[in-house]
Amino acid sequence: MVFEEKSRFGEFGRTGVLRTRAGDVNTPTFMPDGTRGAVKGLTPDQVSETGVGIVLANTYHLHLAPGEEVIKGLGGLHGFANRKGPMLTDSGGFQVFSLGKHTKITEEGVHFVDPKTGDKRFISPEISMQIQLDLGADMIVAFDHLVGLDDEITPEMIKDAFDRTHRWLERCIVEFKRLTSATQEKDRPALFGVVQGGLDIELRKESLRIVQDSEVDGIAIGGLSVGETREEMAIILQALAPLYRDDKPRFLLGVGTPEDLHIAIENGIDMLDCVLPTRNARHSSVWGADGAKLTLTNEKFKQDPDPIEISCDCYTCANGFSKAFLRHQFKSGDPLAGTLASIHNLRYMMRICEGYRK
Protein backbone atom coordinates (compact mmCIF):
# COMPACT_ATOMS: atom_id res chain seq x y z
CA MET A 1 0.00 0.00 0.00
CA VAL A 2 1.17 3.47 -0.85
CA PHE A 3 -0.23 6.80 0.25
CA GLU A 4 0.18 9.82 -1.99
CA GLU A 5 -0.58 13.24 -0.64
CA LYS A 6 -2.22 15.40 -3.30
CA SER A 7 -3.04 18.74 -1.73
CA ARG A 8 -3.32 20.57 1.54
CA PHE A 9 -5.91 22.83 3.09
CA GLY A 10 -6.05 24.81 6.28
CA GLU A 11 -3.20 24.34 8.72
CA PHE A 12 -3.09 20.55 8.82
CA GLY A 13 -5.70 19.15 6.43
CA ARG A 14 -4.78 17.23 3.31
CA THR A 15 -6.20 15.20 0.46
CA GLY A 16 -4.58 12.17 -1.05
CA VAL A 17 -4.88 8.77 -2.64
CA LEU A 18 -4.58 5.51 -0.82
CA ARG A 19 -3.32 2.88 -3.25
CA THR A 20 -4.26 -0.51 -1.87
CA ARG A 21 -3.87 -3.92 -3.44
CA ALA A 22 -7.64 -3.88 -4.05
CA GLY A 23 -7.79 -0.45 -5.64
CA ASP A 24 -7.32 3.25 -5.04
CA VAL A 25 -9.31 5.33 -2.58
CA ASN A 26 -9.40 9.10 -2.43
CA THR A 27 -8.99 10.67 0.97
CA PRO A 28 -10.18 11.96 3.30
CA THR A 29 -12.63 9.11 3.46
CA PHE A 30 -15.23 7.71 5.81
CA MET A 31 -15.44 3.94 6.17
CA PRO A 32 -18.61 2.21 7.33
CA ASP A 33 -18.35 -0.71 9.70
CA GLY A 34 -19.54 -4.03 8.37
CA THR A 35 -18.63 -5.90 11.50
CA ARG A 36 -19.71 -9.34 10.36
CA GLY A 37 -18.65 -8.80 6.78
CA ALA A 38 -21.61 -6.75 5.61
CA VAL A 39 -22.75 -3.23 6.31
CA LYS A 40 -26.05 -4.06 7.98
CA GLY A 41 -29.02 -3.83 5.69
CA LEU A 42 -27.05 -2.86 2.58
CA THR A 43 -25.80 -4.77 -0.44
CA PRO A 44 -22.18 -4.14 -1.51
CA ASP A 45 -23.48 -2.16 -4.48
CA GLN A 46 -25.65 0.00 -2.28
CA VAL A 47 -22.63 0.74 -0.12
CA SER A 48 -20.45 1.60 -3.11
CA GLU A 49 -23.09 3.86 -4.62
CA THR A 50 -22.84 6.15 -1.60
CA GLY A 51 -19.24 6.85 -2.56
CA VAL A 52 -17.77 4.65 0.16
CA GLY A 53 -14.37 3.28 -0.86
CA ILE A 54 -13.39 1.08 2.07
CA VAL A 55 -15.50 -1.19 4.25
CA LEU A 56 -14.45 -2.46 7.67
CA ALA A 57 -15.00 -5.89 9.11
CA ASN A 58 -14.18 -7.17 12.54
CA THR A 59 -11.66 -9.78 13.54
CA TYR A 60 -13.31 -10.58 16.85
CA HIS A 61 -16.76 -11.28 15.43
CA LEU A 62 -15.63 -13.13 12.33
CA HIS A 63 -13.21 -15.25 14.34
CA LEU A 64 -16.06 -16.42 16.58
CA ALA A 65 -18.41 -16.99 13.66
CA PRO A 66 -18.13 -18.31 11.07
CA GLY A 67 -14.40 -18.53 11.76
CA GLU A 68 -11.49 -17.36 9.59
CA GLU A 69 -10.97 -20.82 8.13
CA VAL A 70 -14.46 -20.71 6.61
CA ILE A 71 -13.91 -17.26 5.17
CA LYS A 72 -10.45 -18.13 3.88
CA GLY A 73 -11.93 -21.18 2.20
CA LEU A 74 -14.47 -19.02 0.42
CA GLY A 75 -11.90 -16.70 -1.04
CA GLY A 76 -11.27 -14.43 1.91
CA LEU A 77 -13.45 -11.51 2.88
CA HIS A 78 -13.79 -10.30 -0.69
CA GLY A 79 -15.10 -13.59 -1.90
CA PHE A 80 -17.10 -14.31 1.22
CA ALA A 81 -18.75 -10.88 1.40
CA ASN A 82 -18.87 -10.41 -2.36
CA ARG A 83 -17.08 -7.11 -2.19
CA LYS A 84 -14.48 -6.16 -4.76
CA GLY A 85 -13.21 -2.90 -3.30
CA PRO A 86 -10.73 -2.41 -0.46
CA MET A 87 -11.52 -3.84 2.96
CA LEU A 88 -10.00 -3.32 6.37
CA THR A 89 -10.25 -5.47 9.45
CA ASP A 90 -10.10 -4.12 12.94
CA SER A 91 -7.94 -6.13 15.31
CA GLY A 92 -10.46 -7.05 17.96
CA GLY A 93 -8.73 -4.73 20.38
CA PHE A 94 -11.83 -2.63 20.80
CA GLN A 95 -13.81 -5.62 22.01
CA VAL A 96 -11.33 -6.04 24.83
CA PHE A 97 -12.56 -2.68 25.98
CA SER A 98 -16.25 -2.84 25.10
CA LEU A 99 -16.71 -6.37 26.43
CA GLY A 100 -14.49 -5.74 29.42
CA LYS A 101 -16.70 -7.54 31.90
CA HIS A 102 -15.96 -10.86 30.28
CA THR A 103 -12.28 -10.48 29.53
CA LYS A 104 -9.03 -11.03 31.32
CA ILE A 105 -6.02 -9.20 29.97
CA THR A 106 -2.56 -10.65 30.48
CA GLU A 107 0.76 -9.74 28.90
CA GLU A 108 0.36 -12.71 26.60
CA GLY A 109 -3.06 -11.68 25.30
CA VAL A 110 -6.74 -11.52 26.12
CA HIS A 111 -8.87 -14.31 27.54
CA PHE A 112 -12.58 -13.89 27.00
CA VAL A 113 -15.82 -15.79 26.80
CA ASP A 114 -17.81 -16.14 23.61
CA PRO A 115 -21.06 -14.46 24.65
CA LYS A 116 -23.07 -16.70 22.33
CA THR A 117 -21.67 -20.08 23.19
CA GLY A 118 -19.97 -19.53 26.55
CA ASP A 119 -16.77 -21.00 25.15
CA LYS A 120 -13.49 -19.69 26.53
CA ARG A 121 -11.41 -17.99 23.84
CA PHE A 122 -8.05 -16.30 23.59
CA ILE A 123 -6.60 -13.68 21.25
CA SER A 124 -3.03 -12.48 21.34
CA PRO A 125 -1.18 -10.07 19.03
CA GLU A 126 0.11 -13.08 17.07
CA ILE A 127 -3.30 -14.71 16.83
CA SER A 128 -4.89 -11.44 15.73
CA MET A 129 -2.35 -11.15 12.90
CA GLN A 130 -2.95 -14.73 11.85
CA ILE A 131 -6.73 -14.29 11.86
CA GLN A 132 -6.60 -11.03 9.96
CA LEU A 133 -4.30 -12.45 7.30
CA ASP A 134 -6.61 -15.42 6.92
CA LEU A 135 -9.60 -13.11 6.62
CA GLY A 136 -7.74 -11.43 3.82
CA ALA A 137 -8.48 -7.75 4.26
CA ASP A 138 -6.31 -5.26 2.41
CA MET A 139 -5.55 -3.25 5.52
CA ILE A 140 -5.22 -4.70 8.98
CA VAL A 141 -4.75 -3.22 12.44
CA ALA A 142 -2.35 -4.15 15.21
CA PHE A 143 -3.87 -5.66 18.32
CA ASP A 144 -3.96 -2.89 20.92
CA HIS A 145 -5.22 -2.29 24.42
CA LEU A 146 -7.43 0.68 25.08
CA VAL A 147 -9.22 1.75 28.19
CA GLY A 148 -12.26 3.93 28.63
CA LEU A 149 -12.20 7.34 30.19
CA ASP A 150 -14.55 6.73 33.08
CA ASP A 151 -13.93 8.08 36.54
CA GLU A 152 -12.66 4.68 37.61
CA ILE A 153 -9.83 4.74 35.11
CA THR A 154 -6.57 5.79 36.70
CA PRO A 155 -3.48 7.31 35.04
CA GLU A 156 -1.71 4.06 35.88
CA MET A 157 -4.25 2.11 33.86
CA ILE A 158 -3.81 4.47 30.91
CA LYS A 159 -0.05 4.11 31.11
CA ASP A 160 -0.32 0.36 31.48
CA ALA A 161 -2.47 0.07 28.35
CA PHE A 162 -0.16 2.51 26.58
CA ASP A 163 2.95 0.44 27.28
CA ARG A 164 1.25 -2.84 26.51
CA THR A 165 -0.05 -1.50 23.20
CA HIS A 166 3.52 -0.74 22.13
CA ARG A 167 4.85 -4.09 23.28
CA TRP A 168 2.02 -5.79 21.44
CA LEU A 169 2.73 -3.68 18.35
CA GLU A 170 6.27 -5.04 18.19
CA ARG A 171 4.91 -8.57 18.49
CA CYS A 172 2.36 -7.85 15.76
CA ILE A 173 5.07 -6.57 13.45
CA VAL A 174 7.32 -9.58 14.05
CA GLU A 175 4.45 -11.99 13.45
CA PHE A 176 3.17 -10.04 10.46
CA LYS A 177 6.60 -10.14 8.82
CA ARG A 178 6.94 -13.83 9.56
CA LEU A 179 3.56 -14.68 8.12
CA THR A 180 4.05 -12.54 4.99
CA SER A 181 7.73 -13.32 4.37
CA ALA A 182 6.85 -15.33 1.27
CA THR A 183 4.45 -12.67 -0.03
CA GLN A 184 5.52 -9.99 -2.48
CA GLU A 185 5.40 -6.45 -1.19
CA LYS A 186 2.60 -5.41 -3.55
CA ASP A 187 0.45 -8.38 -2.57
CA ARG A 188 0.62 -8.15 1.18
CA PRO A 189 -1.92 -6.15 3.16
CA ALA A 190 -1.03 -2.90 4.89
CA LEU A 191 -0.51 -2.90 8.65
CA PHE A 192 -1.66 -0.03 10.85
CA GLY A 193 -0.13 0.54 14.28
CA VAL A 194 -2.30 2.08 16.97
CA VAL A 195 -1.57 5.21 18.99
CA GLN A 196 -2.90 5.21 22.57
CA GLY A 197 -2.35 7.37 25.66
CA GLY A 198 -5.81 8.46 26.78
CA LEU A 199 -6.15 12.21 27.14
CA ASP A 200 -2.53 12.68 28.20
CA ILE A 201 -0.98 14.82 25.47
CA GLU A 202 2.60 13.85 26.25
CA LEU A 203 1.72 10.15 26.24
CA ARG A 204 -0.10 10.61 22.96
CA LYS A 205 2.89 12.33 21.35
CA GLU A 206 5.21 9.65 22.66
CA SER A 207 2.89 6.94 21.37
CA LEU A 208 2.76 8.54 17.94
CA ARG A 209 6.54 8.72 17.86
CA ILE A 210 6.85 5.05 18.76
CA VAL A 211 4.28 3.94 16.20
CA GLN A 212 5.71 6.11 13.42
CA ASP A 213 9.20 4.76 14.13
CA SER A 214 7.90 1.22 13.78
CA GLU A 215 7.64 -0.74 10.55
CA VAL A 216 3.99 0.02 9.93
CA ASP A 217 2.24 1.17 6.78
CA GLY A 218 -0.27 3.42 8.47
CA ILE A 219 -1.00 5.22 11.70
CA ALA A 220 -4.23 4.55 13.58
CA ILE A 221 -5.37 6.77 16.42
CA GLY A 222 -7.26 4.72 18.98
CA GLY A 223 -8.88 5.21 22.32
CA LEU A 224 -10.88 8.30 21.43
CA SER A 225 -14.63 8.84 21.35
CA VAL A 226 -14.93 6.57 24.34
CA GLY A 227 -16.60 8.99 26.71
CA GLU A 228 -14.52 12.15 26.54
CA THR A 229 -15.92 15.46 25.38
CA ARG A 230 -15.57 16.66 21.81
CA GLU A 231 -13.20 19.39 23.03
CA GLU A 232 -10.97 16.84 24.76
CA MET A 233 -10.77 14.78 21.60
CA ALA A 234 -10.01 17.88 19.54
CA ILE A 235 -7.14 18.82 21.83
CA ILE A 236 -5.49 15.44 21.26
CA LEU A 237 -5.96 15.60 17.49
CA GLN A 238 -4.59 19.15 17.40
CA ALA A 239 -1.56 18.11 19.42
CA LEU A 240 -0.78 15.25 17.05
CA ALA A 241 -1.52 17.12 13.81
CA PRO A 242 1.93 18.75 13.38
CA LEU A 243 3.76 15.53 14.17
CA TYR A 244 2.54 13.15 11.48
CA ARG A 245 4.84 11.92 8.74
CA ASP A 246 3.49 12.79 5.31
CA ASP A 247 3.96 9.40 3.67
CA LYS A 248 1.63 7.35 5.86
CA PRO A 249 -2.14 7.44 6.07
CA ARG A 250 -3.70 8.44 9.37
CA PHE A 251 -6.74 6.55 10.49
CA LEU A 252 -8.89 7.76 13.38
CA LEU A 253 -10.59 4.71 14.84
CA GLY A 254 -14.26 4.79 15.72
CA VAL A 255 -15.15 8.40 14.92
CA GLY A 256 -17.72 9.73 14.60
CA THR A 257 -20.38 12.35 14.20
CA PRO A 258 -20.43 14.81 11.28
CA GLU A 259 -18.99 17.42 13.62
CA ASP A 260 -16.21 15.03 14.66
CA LEU A 261 -15.45 14.38 11.00
CA HIS A 262 -14.73 18.05 10.39
CA ILE A 263 -12.48 18.31 13.43
CA ALA A 264 -10.56 15.16 12.50
CA ILE A 265 -10.11 15.93 8.80
CA GLU A 266 -9.02 19.50 9.48
CA ASN A 267 -6.41 18.06 11.81
CA GLY A 268 -4.85 15.82 9.22
CA ILE A 269 -6.87 12.62 9.50
CA ASP A 270 -7.26 10.71 6.22
CA MET A 271 -9.57 7.86 7.21
CA LEU A 272 -12.28 7.35 9.80
CA ASP A 273 -14.71 4.59 10.60
CA CYS A 274 -17.76 4.54 12.80
CA VAL A 275 -20.93 2.57 13.38
CA LEU A 276 -22.88 5.73 14.03
CA PRO A 277 -24.25 6.51 10.55
CA THR A 278 -25.60 3.02 10.02
CA ARG A 279 -26.65 2.24 13.58
CA ASN A 280 -28.41 5.57 13.95
CA ALA A 281 -30.06 5.09 10.59
CA ARG A 282 -31.43 1.72 11.65
CA HIS A 283 -32.76 3.50 14.72
CA SER A 284 -34.49 6.10 12.50
CA SER A 285 -32.03 8.90 13.25
CA VAL A 286 -30.62 10.72 10.24
CA TRP A 287 -28.69 13.88 9.50
CA GLY A 288 -30.46 16.49 7.45
CA ALA A 289 -29.84 19.94 6.05
CA ASP A 290 -27.50 22.18 8.07
CA GLY A 291 -26.43 19.26 10.24
CA ALA A 292 -29.84 18.90 11.84
CA LYS A 293 -30.45 15.56 13.49
CA LEU A 294 -33.86 14.16 12.58
CA THR A 295 -35.75 11.31 14.15
CA LEU A 296 -37.85 9.97 11.31
CA THR A 297 -40.39 8.27 13.55
CA ASN A 298 -41.48 11.63 14.95
CA GLU A 299 -45.16 12.35 14.57
CA LYS A 300 -44.41 15.65 12.85
CA PHE A 301 -43.25 13.72 9.77
CA LYS A 302 -46.49 11.79 9.41
CA GLN A 303 -47.54 13.67 6.30
CA ASP A 304 -44.20 15.20 5.30
CA PRO A 305 -43.87 14.79 1.51
CA ASP A 306 -40.23 15.88 1.31
CA PRO A 307 -37.14 13.66 1.32
CA ILE A 308 -34.77 13.79 4.28
CA GLU A 309 -32.70 16.45 2.55
CA ILE A 310 -33.96 18.03 -0.65
CA SER A 311 -30.50 18.86 -1.98
CA CYS A 312 -29.02 15.43 -1.16
CA ASP A 313 -27.94 13.24 -4.07
CA CYS A 314 -28.21 9.91 -2.26
CA TYR A 315 -30.44 7.18 -3.69
CA THR A 316 -33.05 7.74 -1.00
CA CYS A 317 -33.36 11.49 -1.35
CA ALA A 318 -32.76 11.72 -5.10
CA ASN A 319 -35.57 9.25 -5.71
CA GLY A 320 -37.91 11.23 -3.56
CA PHE A 321 -38.61 8.83 -0.72
CA SER A 322 -40.65 11.05 1.59
CA LYS A 323 -40.19 11.37 5.31
CA ALA A 324 -43.82 10.28 5.60
CA PHE A 325 -43.00 7.04 3.79
CA LEU A 326 -39.84 6.43 5.79
CA ARG A 327 -41.68 7.11 9.05
CA HIS A 328 -44.35 4.61 8.10
CA GLN A 329 -41.83 1.91 7.20
CA PHE A 330 -39.97 2.49 10.46
CA LYS A 331 -43.20 2.36 12.45
CA SER A 332 -44.19 -0.80 10.60
CA GLY A 333 -40.84 -2.41 11.32
CA ASP A 334 -39.87 -2.88 7.70
CA PRO A 335 -36.06 -3.19 7.35
CA LEU A 336 -36.29 -1.19 4.12
CA ALA A 337 -36.54 1.92 6.27
CA GLY A 338 -33.17 1.21 7.87
CA THR A 339 -31.66 0.49 4.48
CA LEU A 340 -32.87 3.74 2.94
CA ALA A 341 -31.84 5.74 6.00
CA SER A 342 -28.41 4.05 6.08
CA ILE A 343 -27.85 4.94 2.44
CA HIS A 344 -28.62 8.57 3.26
CA ASN A 345 -26.41 8.73 6.35
CA LEU A 346 -23.45 7.10 4.59
CA ARG A 347 -23.84 9.47 1.65
CA TYR A 348 -24.04 12.32 4.17
CA MET A 349 -20.65 11.32 5.59
CA MET A 350 -19.13 10.89 2.14
CA ARG A 351 -20.39 14.31 1.07
CA ILE A 352 -18.50 15.81 4.00
CA CYS A 353 -15.35 13.99 2.91
CA GLU A 354 -15.79 14.91 -0.74
CA GLY A 355 -16.27 18.53 0.26
CA TYR A 356 -12.64 18.59 1.37
CA ARG A 357 -11.33 16.94 -1.78
CA LYS A 358 -12.36 19.74 -4.14
Place this chain on the structure above:
RNA sequence: GCAGGGUUAGUGAAGCGGUCAAACACGACAGACUGUAAAUCUGUUGGCUUAUGCCUUCGUAGGUUCGAAUCCUACACCCUGCA
Protein backbone atom coordinates in the same frame (compact mmCIF):
# COMPACT_ATOMS: atom_id res chain seq x y z
C1' G B 1 -85.91 -20.38 28.04
C1' C B 2 -82.46 -22.78 31.84
C1' A B 3 -77.30 -23.13 33.81
C1' G B 4 -72.54 -21.18 33.88
C1' G B 5 -68.64 -17.50 32.35
C1' G B 6 -67.54 -12.56 31.09
C1' U B 7 -67.66 -6.73 30.59
C1' U B 8 -60.76 -3.06 33.71
C1' A B 9 -57.41 2.82 30.90
C1' G B 10 -55.81 3.24 22.90
C1' U B 11 -55.76 -2.61 22.47
C1' G B 12 -54.99 -7.33 25.03
C1' A B 13 -54.83 -8.72 30.00
C1' A B 14 -53.81 -8.92 35.77
C1' G B 15 -56.26 -7.40 40.11
C1' C B 16 -61.18 -9.99 43.42
C1' G B 17 -62.73 -5.18 50.44
C1' G B 18 -58.15 -0.75 52.19
C1' U B 19 -50.92 -0.63 50.47
C1' C B 20 -55.33 0.83 43.05
C1' A B 21 -54.89 6.02 38.86
C1' A B 22 -54.93 0.32 38.84
C1' A B 23 -49.32 -5.10 37.37
C1' C B 24 -47.72 -6.72 32.63
C1' A B 25 -47.62 -6.82 27.22
C1' C B 26 -48.50 -4.32 22.80
C1' G B 27 -49.49 0.34 20.73
C1' A B 28 -48.57 5.64 21.10
C1' C B 29 -45.15 9.75 22.27
C1' A B 30 -40.15 11.31 23.17
C1' G B 31 -34.88 10.44 23.90
C1' A B 32 -30.08 7.89 23.53
C1' C B 33 -26.65 5.60 20.25
C1' U B 34 -18.98 7.29 18.17
C1' G B 35 -12.58 0.91 16.15
C1' U B 36 -21.40 -2.71 16.21
C1' A B 37 -22.87 -8.76 22.30
C1' A B 38 -26.98 -2.76 19.43
C1' A B 39 -33.24 -3.69 13.31
C1' U B 40 -31.03 -2.10 20.41
C1' C B 41 -31.79 0.42 24.92
C1' U B 42 -34.16 4.26 28.16
C1' G B 43 -38.19 7.45 29.76
C1' U B 44 -43.41 8.97 29.57
C1' U B 45 -48.25 7.11 28.59
C1' G B 46 -56.49 9.32 32.71
C1' G B 47 -56.83 14.95 33.64
C1' C B 48 -54.81 19.28 36.20
C1' U B 49 -50.00 20.23 37.90
C1' U B 50 -44.73 22.63 41.90
C1' A B 51 -46.90 18.63 44.46
C1' U B 52 -45.67 12.78 49.57
C1' G B 53 -51.58 17.21 46.08
C1' C B 54 -56.51 17.46 43.96
C1' C B 55 -60.20 15.67 40.37
C1' U B 56 -62.42 11.83 37.19
C1' U B 57 -62.09 6.47 36.00
C1' C B 58 -62.61 -0.38 36.26
C1' G B 59 -70.40 -2.04 31.34
C1' U B 60 -75.04 1.07 33.45
C1' A B 61 -78.03 2.31 37.81
C1' G B 62 -78.69 1.55 42.78
C1' G B 63 -77.15 -0.70 47.56
C1' U B 64 -73.90 -2.80 51.77
C1' U B 65 -69.44 -0.78 54.24
C1' C B 66 -65.49 3.78 57.92
C1' G B 67 -63.72 2.28 52.91
C1' A B 68 -65.67 -1.05 46.63
C1' A B 69 -62.46 -2.36 40.28
C1' U B 70 -63.16 -6.02 44.23
C1' C B 71 -69.48 -7.82 48.07
C1' C B 72 -75.17 -7.54 46.96
C1' U B 73 -79.50 -6.23 43.59
C1' A B 74 -81.51 -4.85 38.90
C1' C B 75 -80.61 -3.84 33.89
C1' A B 76 -77.66 -3.96 29.15
C1' C B 77 -74.44 -6.46 25.97
C1' C B 78 -70.99 -10.76 24.80
C1' C B 79 -69.45 -16.08 25.18
C1' U B 80 -70.13 -21.44 26.37
C1' G B 81 -73.18 -25.73 27.50
C1' C B 82 -78.40 -27.94 27.77
C1' A B 83 -82.81 -27.56 25.18
